[in-house]
Amino acid sequence: MTGFRQGSTIVDFTVQTTQINADEIVNANQNLSNSLKDIAPVIGSASAVFSENSNNPSTAKCNDSQYGTGLEGDKKIVTCDQGQEGSKTVICQESTWKLQDNCILTTIKRLINVSQNLTEEKVPNFVMNLSQTVRENKTEIVKSPLTISTIVTILNNIANVSHTVNATVMQDVLNTVDVIIGDGATQSWAVLNANDALNTISKLLGSMETLSDRLVGEFSNSAQRILLNRTMFNNSFYADLNSSIIIDIPNTGITNTFITTITFSTLNNVMPVRNSTFNATNKGTAINAAVVLVKINATIKNVTLSYNKVNKSLTLNPQCVFWNFTLLQNLGAWDDRGCKFVSDINNTVTCRCNHLTSFSLLMATDIPPSLTEALDIITYVGVGISLASLVICLIIEGYVWKAVTRNSTAFMRHVSIVNTALSLLIADICFIIAAAIANNPLENQGKDLTLPVGPCSTATFFMHFFYLALFFWMLVSGLLLFYRTVMVFSHMSKSTMLATGFSLGYGCPLIIAAITVAVTAPGHGYIRKTDGCWLNWSDTKALLALVIPALTIVLINMLIVIVVLFKMLRRGVGDITQRDERHTLVVVARCVIILTPLFGLTWSLGVGTMVSSTDKGIHIAFAFFNSLQGFFILVFGTLSDSKIRSVLSRRLPRPTTGSNPTRSTSGGLSASSGMNLINRLFRKRSVHRVSPPANSGSSGASESLVSS
Structure with a gap:
């Protein structure tokens, strides 16, 4: 059920609804039945409980001809009208008798008892009887909240047992619903909407969707306040529904399936205006259009709906929304995720809905609907940059591999950075696949659109595995730094290092x-x-x-950095290790020192999205930093290594130049000047120098751990 909110107005519509679970319907029916059993019919004259002076008109706070006099807080219990069971309670509040109506029509109570054992072959006669009974007693029904709630439960029972629904049955259902959503039922629905336990409006919408999904053939039915159309959908769809709503679905490639629309001209009068942030009536908000339910057994990503306003004086801030059955702990509320306002022209509001997936879903338990599109843009741009950066990182590592892995420390450092980049690359690819799966949900046995469990579980498993591998390979880098700095007298072979690294890097994530x-x-x-x-x-x-x-790995790496810095600053890194080893340790240290806090920051922000799911700033920061992790690995893990830059500058071909050796024939920067730019970018002023260079051909001997 979807719609738009307009300043103080919600204009509602339905593009795609979620069916209430059958078990929930059965449980709700049982709860209502139990509550009905607890209401004992009161036979005899009215009884009352008054304070001592309540019958004295001079001291009475409430006084009218129907319920008499009473003090503030006094109660009277009176019998129901003829043909009803239960009781009515009136309470003296604010100098007025407030009525609590717990009466139910006897005929409706009989029908709900029958509906609990209803079989499909008995549905046509039962629905005809229900429709006739409701129309004959509509004056009493619209004034009785419990009777309306009972009728909704009966409709749920009908939907639960009906596997096929023909035009005659649907017409009787429409006639029944037409009565309980009439203008005279507004006050009764206000009482029902305030009672969370009944959840009546969601049950009504769920039953109507189920019945519409099980219709057979093409036809058109109508009641005074409801219009139903069922027709074949071939590629596209355009309809003017009851001259109040226009629905336009452009070319989809979908054919040979049915589309059903049910337009409720007065449902806006009985639906609550609650949204995901509040569960009470918002006096500054109103539903300002007819409600339409659209049901099609396919995934539609682009739907445009235009509505005529009911109250043309409401002109501020239209917001497109839909009815989300899962919000507020399955109570149901208005939601605007995937729907956006397009225009408000000549009292006609246009909305467009689709489905977008945000990178922020990786940690966020709930995403603010207004941020969905912005987070999608940040995510996909960032992931695109990250993927390109990771591919470049792997190409560079392969190109310079032999030149930069001449000792065991350097060898293991580059093994770690390659596997870190590879893990993130595969994880990001899996993320894109998962987003594509989420954008094409499946129909769940004719009920609601849900994520396909098999493909979705597979994509989630590999995302989980490779994101964990990313962090465990960062742990390998940290442990390598700790081993080569603190345990200077021990020796570990390359094969042992590799076995340890791959056991940690991929074994632990797999477990x-x-x-x-x-x-x-x-x-x-x-x-x-x-x-x-x-x-x-x-x-x-x-x-x-x-x-x-x-976060545990981030903490461990930070502790390693503290210990290593203390050791290196205390004794000087050049006292024991050789010059080439010293350079590698400096690069490993810089990589761990920069990437660990950076990655720790990004995933700490992810925890922030879990704790404070409505904070827009945290969501934006998390999506931005997390989607650019591949770029950070390229810059700080690969290009920050002066030996790699030196190898690239020596091996890259130099273009033919004229009098100006720094200018290429195309007028742009030459390859050598580009490498000079990168070198200048990473050139630092030393705070703690490792050692003076041994020869002019060596690079990186004066790299510092702390730079300015």
């Missing part, structure tokens, strides 16, 4: 990812149910299987 699947998958709690393919948070807290290892 963690596999255990996460084993623990959460049997209970269907491994991945999110909506909003993108990623580890579940709301049900099983599976996301902690990434958060805890990542």
Whole structure:
């Protein structure tokens, strides 16, 4: 159920709704049945409980001809009208008798008892009887909240047992709903919407969607306040619904499927205006258009809807929204994710809806709807830059490999940086695949659009595994620095280093990812149910299987940096190790010192999105820094190494030059001047020099750990 909010107005519409789970319907029916059993019919004259002087008109706070006099807080319990069961309670509040109506029509109570054992073959006669009963008693029904709630439960029971619905049955359903959403029912719906336990409006919308999904054939039905159309969808769709809503679905490539639209001209009068941030009636907000439910068994990414305003005096800040059944702990509320306002011209508001996936879903438990599109742009631009940077990083590492891996420390340092880049590259590719899967959800047995469990779980597993591998290879770099700086007299062969590195870098992530699947998958709690393919948070807290290892590694690396800096500054790094080893240690130290806090910052911001899900600044910062991790690895892990820059500057071909050796024939910067620019970028003033250069051909001997 979707729509738009307009300053003090919500204009609502439905593009894609989520069916209420059948088990939830059964439970709700049972709860309502239990509550009805607890209401004992009151037979006899009215009874009252008054304070001592309540019958004295001079001291009474409430006084009218129907309920008499009473003091503030006094209650009277009166019998229901003829043909009803239950009781009415009036309470003296603010000098007025306030009515609490717990009466239900006897005929409706009989029908709900029958509906609990209803079979599909009995549905046509039962629905006809329900429709006739509701129309005959509409005056009493619209004034009774409990009766309306009971009728909604009956409709849910009907939807639950009906596997096919023909035009006759649907017409009787429309006639029934037409009565309970009439103008006279507004006050009763206000009472129902304030009662979270009943959840009546979501149950009504869910039952209508289920019934519309099970319609057979093409037809058009209508009631006084409802218009239903079911037709074949071939590639595109355009319709003017009841001269109040225009729906336009452009070329989709989808054919041979049915599309059903149900337009409710007065549902705006009975629906609550709550959204994801409040669960009470917002007096500054109103639903300002007819409500339309659109059902199609396909994924539509581009839908344009135009609405005629009901109240033309409301002109400020239209906001496109839809009814999200899962908000407010499945109570249901208005949501604007994936929908945006287009225009407000001549009292016609136009909205467009699609589905976007944000990188922020990796850690955020909830994303502010107004940020969705901005986060998508930041994410995909950042991931594009990151992917290109990682490919460049791997190409450079392959190009200079033999020249820069002449000792065991340098060899293991480059193994770590290559696997760090490779892990992030694969993780980002898996993220793009997961986003594509999330943008094409599947129809869940004719009920609601959900994420495909198989492909989504696979993409989530590999994302989880390779993001963990990224951090564990950073841990390998930190441990290498610790080993070569602190344990200077020990020796470890290359084969032992490689075995240790790959065991940590890929073995530990595999164990963690596999255990996460084993623990959460049997209970269907491994991945999110909506909003993108990623580890579940709301049900099983599976996301902690990434958060805890990542932040633990960041903490360990920071401790390693502190210990290493203390050791190096205390004794001087040049006392024991050889010059080439010293250079490698400086580069490893710089990489760990820069990337560890940087990556720690990005994922700490991710924790911030979990703790403070409505903070827009945290979401933007997390999406920005996290999507650019590949760029940071290229700059600080590869290009910051002066030996790599030296090898590249020596091996890159120099263009033919004329009198000016720094200018190429095309008028741009030459390859050598480009490398000079990179060298200048990373040239630092030494705070603690390692040692003077041994010869002019060596590079990086004066690199500093701390630079300005």
